[in-house]
Amino acid sequence: MRFTSRQRLDDAVLERSFTLGEIPGVLWTSASTATPAPLILLGHPGGLHRMYPRLAARGRSCVAAGFAAAALELPGSGQRPRHAAAEQARADLRRALEAGEPVGEIVDRLVLPLVDRAVPELRAALDDLLALPEIDGPVGYAGGVMAIGIRLAVVEPRLAAAVLFAGSFVPAVLVEQARQITLPLQVLLQWDDENNDRQQALDLFDAFGSREKTLHANMGGHTGVPSFEADSGNRFFARHLLG
Numbered sequence: 001m002r003f004t005s006r007q008r009l010d011d012a013v014l015e016r017s018f019t020l021g022e023i024p025g026v027l028w029t030s031a032s033t034a035t036p037a038p039l040i041l042l043g044h045p046g047g048l049h050r051m052y053p054r055l056a057a058r059g060r061s062c063v064a065a066g067f068a069a070a071a072l073e074l075p076g077s078g079q080r081p082r083h084a085a086a087e088q089a090r091a092d093l094r095r096a097l098e099a100g101e102p103v104g105e106i107v108d109r110l111v112l113p114l115v116d117r118a119v120p121e122l123r124a125a126l127d128d129l130l131a132l133p134e135i136d137g138p139v140g141y142a143g144g145v146m147a148i149g150i151r152l153a154v155v156e157p158r159l160a161a162a163v164l165f166a167g168s169f170v171p172a173v174l175v176e177q178a179r180q181i182t183l184p185l186q187v188l189l190q191w192d193d194e195n196n197d198r199q200q201a202l203d204l205f206d207a208f209g210s211r212e213k214t215l216h217a218n219m220g221g222h223t224g225v226p227s228f229e230a231d232s233g234n235r236f237f238a239r240h241l242l243g
Contacts, residue, residue, distance in 0.1 A: 001025075001128035009056065013063045020125050024048055024079055025072040028059030029134050036136035037068045038241040039129055041122060041152075043144015045168070046077030058142070058230065065234035066242055068135045072125050074145075075117040086110060093169075107169040111147045115174070119151045126158060140237045146204075150174050153181045161185070161240035163233045166201035167193055167222055175207055184212040186236045188229060193222045 005017040014031040017024065026048060030037065040062050044051045048071060055071050062069035076083045089110035096103045129135055138160035141149055149164045154177050166189045170178075185208055189201050205215050214236075218226050 001125070009060055013060050015056065015059065020072065020121070020128065022080075023073055023121060023125075025070060025125060026052075026055065026059070027068065027070045027129070028056075028063050029068045030063050034134075036134055037063075037066060038138055038140065038237075039126075039135050040067045040069045040140040040142050040237060040241075041126070042069050042071040042142055043149060043165075044071060044074070045145060046074040048073050048078050050078070061230050061234060065238060067140075067234075067237065068129075070125065070129055072122060075114060075121070083113070086113065103169070104172065108171045108173075111145075111169055111171050112173070114145070115147050115151045118145075118148050119155065122148075122152060123156055126156070130158070138241050140241055142233060142237075146170050147174050150178050150181065153183055153185075154178075159183060161237060163188065163236060165225070166190075166204065167196050170200075170204055175204055178204060178207045179209045181209050183210060184236075184240050185210045186214045186216065186233065188225060189215060189217045190222055190224060191217050191219050192224075195222045 001018050001020050003016050003018045007015050008031055009015050012031055014029050016027045018027060042055055042058055044055060059069040073080055076086050089106055093103055093106045093110060096106055126139060130137060137158055139158045141152055141159055141162040143165050146164055146166060146168050147170050149162055153159055153162050161184045163186045166187055187205050216229060
């Protein structure tokens with residue numbers, strides 16, 4: 001990991017851009033507190049530059065609640081090279097949805113390779129981030145592509161809790177893997193999400209193996225998640241990461 005820039009936000013938050021090999025990332029930590037803070041990985045749908053305003057707001061909110069926060073550029077998005085197979089699968093998915101055709105095989109082609117690339121990168125980022133003196137475990141994961149969160153929760157023992165957003169396609173094989181998850185979960189569902197099948201999201205919530213899992217369902221479309229859910233997520237992480 002190599003830091004490439006730094007700036008202060010609101011005099012209380014230190015924001016640093018970094019690269020992990022060739023992968024861009026951003027880290028938000030307290031600018032004043034010397035005590036190491038638990039880390040929250042901020043998931044997102046891709047493109048750090050495009051998502052920066054929302055990610056920076058989430059990062060500031062995490063730091064104010066006593067955490068450090070970090071986000072990593074997803075494979076095939078932002079500054080990273082595009083993958084022809086993913087671009088084709090995305091186009092096929094749009095056509096199938098418009099035609100009302102089955103999409104299971106297309107979702108597998110689009111999502112599974114992304115998960116296979118993104119999760120090892122996130123775990124490698126954890127190795128370097130947790131080695132920093134200002135960061136300590138445990139680790140939380142918040143938002144982003146649901147399928148990535150599921151795989152990460154299954155394979156990463158340093159993850160202690162997760163807030164997941166039921167707003168993206170999840171391949172059937174990952175629904176089965178969700179049954180292996182045992183860490184505490186808080187799941188957000190937009191009831192009228194135009195990009196998400198509500199019943200499939202409810203079935204996925206039922207499949208999670210966690211004994212502690214909470215579903216927050218709010219009225220509205222994909223981008224209408226209420227702002228108070230950020231505070232709710234921070235309280236959830238405080239219970240499980242701050243003790």
